[in-house]
Amino acid sequence: MNNFTFGNTDFQYYETICGGSGAGSGFSGTDAVHTHMTNSRITDPEILETRFPVLLEEFSTREGSGGDGKFRGGNGVVRKLRFLKDMNAAILSSHRKFPPFGLKGGMPARCGRNAIVRRDGNVLEIGGQAEVELKAGELFVIETPGGGGYGKKEKLEG
Known part of the structure; x- marks a missing residue:
């Protein structure tokens, strides 16, 4: 699960963001x-x-994030939100370390x-569970994990 919230005294928002599902037998x-x-x-x-005072700059499939195998795991997504007003944001997500x-x-x-991509271009890597203050113009980047692969990939002889 990837849970993302943001808000201030005027706006509040909550969303769950998809990822890739694991492969299985067949x-x-x-x-x-x-x-x-x-x-x-998702909205x-x-x-x-x-x-809401945000721009959704990207919402795309995160190619190559699924695990390889006889059957490949599904890919996660990339979601990038630029904030147009000062906000607090929080992320509750898993599979950021393992x-x-x-x-x-x-x-x-x-x-x-x-x-987080700050206004000056500096990138702040944050963990799976974090709360941050964002200034207008800053970008929150979420890349969700893919799903694990299933079975050994067969080698082609050549």
Whole structure:
């Protein structure tokens, strides 16, 4: 799970952000999907930017973040929000230190990453659980982990 909140005295927002699901016996994982979370939907970018002082600069599939194997794990996502007003933000996320494992010889997925890009261009790496103060113009970057791969990848003889 990747839980992200931001707000100030005028605005408050909470979202859950998808990642990649793990592969299994006979199937590859799914890219950019909520796992272990039901009845949740992320806000459409047009609504988000209309109701809150933020710009959604990127929301894309994080290619190569799923674990390799006979069946590949799904890819996570990249989500970048630029704040147009001073805000507090908090992230509660997992698999920032330990990668999602693979099974039956499948490879682990890439860990997730959270960072703040300050107005002066400095990048502050933050952990899986953090609360930060953001100034107008700063960027919050969330890269969610992929899912683990399943089974040993067969080598092609040539």
